[in-house]
Amino acid sequence: MGLIQRVIEEEGIPTIGISIVRSYTEKVKPPRSIFLHWPFGHPLGEPFHIVQQVSVIKKAFEALYSIRDPGTIIDVPWKWKRESYG
Amino acid sequence: MLTPARLKNKFISKMISRFPSVAKHYIDAYKPWESKDIPWAPVKKPLSESRVALVTTAGVHRKDQTPFNMHDTNGDPTFRKIERDTPVSDLTITHDYYDHTDADRDINIVFPVERLRELASKGLIGSLAQSHYGFMGHITGPHIYTLSEVSAPEVASRMKKQEVDCVLLTPG
Numbered sequence: 130m131g132l133i134q135r136v137i138e139e140e141g142i143p144t145i146g147i148s149i150v151r152s153y154t155e156k157v158k159p160p161r162s163i164f165l166h167w168p169f170g171h172p173l174g175e176p177f178h179i180v181q182q183v184s185v186i187k188k189a190f191e192a193l194y195s196i197r198d199p200g201t202i203i204d205v206p207w208k209w210k211r212e213s214y215g
Numbered sequence: 216m217l218t219p220a221r222l223k224n225k226f227i228s229k230m231i232s233r234f235p236s237v238a239k240h241y242i243d244a245y246k247p248w249e250s251k252d253i254p255w256a257p258v259k260k261p262l263s264e265s266r267v268a269l270v271t272t273a274g275v276h277r278k279d280q281t282p283f284n285m286h287d288t289n290g291d292p293t294f295r296k297i298e299r300d301t302p303v304s305d306l307t308i309t310h311d312y313y314d315h316t317d318a319d320r321d322i323n324i325v326f327p328v329e330r331l332r333e334l335a336s337k338g339l340i341g342s343l344a345q346s347h348y349g350f351m352g353h354i355t356g357p358h359i360y361t362l363s364e365v366s367a368p369e370v371a372s373r374m375k376k377q378e379v380d381c382v383l384l385t386p387g
Contacts, residue, residue, distance in 0.1 A: 134384045135363075136367035140375050141256045142256055143259075145384070157250055168232050169387065170313045172324070173325065176324055
């Protein structure tokens with residue numbers, strides 16, 4: 130995913146990626162990422178948990194605007210299934 | 216058709232999703248492309264005025280499109296265009312390398328297109344791009360070149376033409 134992100138950014142379009150494997154993101158080095166320590170297949174969280182999904186999207190867009198240093202990964206500390214959102 | 220090789224991959228993907236210790240083994244074994252420099256394009260507009268596109272590597276595509284090739288062990292480096300207003304009931308996932316049982320129930324957990332539509336209708340996002348794009352993750356070997364030199368530049372160039380202001384990327 131990071132490779133595609135880098136190519137889009139090179140075209141001049143700013144990007145934000147959601148990462149669930151921090152070690153890959155550290156190596157591939159996309160320009161901006163948020164990292165969630167959540168299982169594969171669940172970057173936005175749980176099925177039908179709309180508030181959780183929106184929280185992740187908003188966090189990602191916040192990061193798009195707040196990150197100043199290329200390659201920054203913002204660690205989101207939300208616990209899998211044990212967090213209250215909204 | 217599920218060949219023995221595909222069944223094995225699907226079984227491993229379920230184990231990886233359920234047991235973090237198994238995941239660590241596969242994460243350590245997979246060697247992603249290592250980059251040095253980092254590209255940078257400054258954000259120019261507030262989100263409420265921006266045209267946003269979504270890209271996923273979760274293997275999402277329309278049911279009537281050719282599924283991603285699961286028989287090539289290096290993955291499938293092509294992409295599928297998903298038009299802005301495509302109903303999620305028309306979408307499916309072809310990807311044996313992660314457990315998408317939950318995403319099959321609610322595709323928004325890997326391709327949050329309905330959430331983005333809601334945010335756009337509330338005015339938080341200016342608008343959504345005409346097209347979103349589905350890729351498959353787990354690309355290795357010679358296909359890394361195809362992805363980074365052919366498929367991804369093609370998508371980036373289309374986005375540029377459609378005056379996309381920013382892109383959200385989601386994995387599988």
